[in-house]
Amino acid sequence: MDMPDLSDAIAAARQLIGWKLVTSSPEGITAGIIVETEAYVMSDPASHAFGGPKQRNLPMFKDAGTIYVYFTYGMHYCVNIVTGSSGDGQAVLIRALQPTEGMELMMARRNINNPLQLASGPAKLTQALGITIADNDQQLGGHIRIEPGIQVDGIVATTRVGISKNVEKDWRFFVENNPYISKRSRIL
DNA sequence: CGTAAGATGAAG
């Protein structure tokens, strides 16, 4: 397949596992295999889209393939791929990558040298790939793109991380036994 | 208009 099915956040969150997330910049190319995602839909009290369009979540209500970057905890950026049709606020949060290309650049951006910690968390991977609020509301295919990656087995679905509402939904997906998933994911 | 909480990460 050439593109994953982005018509539904939950299906897309599962399908995106194994795809490669790539960014290009003047400094070079950085990329990694997506090994952990979470789905958020409009009817979901844990979603930024809950309650309808607001200033911050506007990109979530655009067409599938839009990039939604948000700033949180005063210092971190996280990146989502918007799914569904225009007007339907849903997205897939990218939570962890297994680094594949541009390791040197990622290590320089993160100021660490352990590959296991380069992109094993939603805010780590944005830093490693150089994703900022400037990428918010852009389209996949520019600075940020996805490419077919690898076939992965052992995708498991369980509860999401860092939320306080609608916590029982199994809308987090990750590769079982993959060492590059986020730390909080390992606490099942 | 003041303020609390937040889809986190790293250090102590």
Add this chain to the structure above:
DNA sequence: TTCATCTTACGG
């Protein structure tokens, strides 16, 4: 376990 650090949304 705590703190860093700030935007958004809401009056909790």
